[in-house]
Amino acid sequence: MFETVTLDIATADFPSETELATVQAPELARLIEGGVTSLAALLGKPSEKVRAQLGKAAGIKDFASADIEDLREAARTLRVRLNAPSVRTAPKPPRMQRPTGMGQLPVPRTVKQAAIAMSCGLCADPIKAGEIIGRTRDPKNSRLHKAMGWLCQHCLYERREKPRRRDVLLRMFHHLFANSAVDLNAHECAVLRTWLLEDPDIEKTPSWQGDPLTTTVVRLQTSQQEEKATTWIAVPTARTIIHVLHKCAAVPAPAEAELLTAIVQHLHEWDTNPQGIERRRHGSGPAFHAQVLQTTACPSVLSERGGPFDLHHAPPPVTEKETADADGA
Template sequence: MGWLCARCLYERREKPRRRDVVLRIFHHLFASSAVGLNAYECCILHAWLTETEAPAASTAWRKDPLDTTLVRLETAVTEGKGATWIAFPTAHTVIAALTAAPGGSAAERELLHAVAQHLDEWHTNPRGVDVRRYGTGPRCRAQVLKATDRPTVLSERGGPFDLHHTPPPTTEQESGTDASVADDA
């Protein structure tokens, strides 16, 4: 994927919330890749998709059944797999099925609707972002996020760009590095 936000690098991997799984899916789809989930994330997603009948009754699920995906998620949990990959179109179906189902917290609903909106905007390009200028991948998707006429919690922040950067070394660390270089000389 090339980058991950700080939350995705650390806490979200071992103690994911539903929102974290949705963000993980969004980040991967933004980067034009299949969605890789660990066993903890698979457990959360499996439980969310099966806790009620609503996701399975959605139009998205009926068009692209997620039954085999549920088996794969359950197997990943049972075997403690480090990565289980969900195809790009299947991830779209997962988001659509969860969005169509009632329930969840207000924050989860808001995030699901934001992701669904942006997936649709990336597909339809309603603001006419110049694809020739940006290509069809993440650069174009970032421009579509910026140009949206219905800002969401994701587009207001500029998309999934909460990048983790290692902080610059403190002066103490800098002087320690210089001293070790001097000792080696």
């Protein structure tokens, strides 16, 4: 169905966003090649020129090495162009002001305007056509972390400077996914501490009774006051926090409630392995977690996106010795 796109079906029948979500990379590549040929015929231009314009519009330098998320964005862009061949390439997105200090995230690999409405590859927020989207650079450890899809402007620039509660939850989930302690900066510590203190009965929850978080709350306050770039929360404590927040009454919005429920579900599945995944093939770490997540009987926004993702660690502060060494170099 997706192998060839002819002039007869090169408009509204080009695969929709829902259909594109199920197409794998080889089929996408064939789909794009057929779409480029059809668009070139509609415009009366050489296919090579149309392909180059498409790559620029979709943020792709080399189609041969593009991953599935890049190919999907190319297909989205093609769909817009095939339905309106006279539409010019979208204007270059404005240069974004990045936060400084501990809230700063690495420079994105590519930034553009969304070709069509979609959802963020991290927080799942809806994105309107024309809004800023981008992709982060490939993770340093590709064996541990997976590349994220197209992110909304907030997740691309502000999630560590102006964290929402679900940003903190997502950070905790992906650290636990990777079998890692959770790294929070002062902004994130402030958000988490406020949330933990909202419900006066939170200390009565079974999870708090089994693993009191009093010391952790004090650490979060200290990190906030001292504006620490990094505060590590141990894996058992992070899991307790998730379960405590899930049981307390102070859940402010459906988005947080849905996300907490999904995290608790997947933590339980990692513990119980209801699908019977062979541990000898995947071990008990991130590879096993990914397989359980992929085969879950109850898909969620988390299982749809996969992972684990590298959500960035703040660089360690420069010491006086390092500064002196740099001055003397």
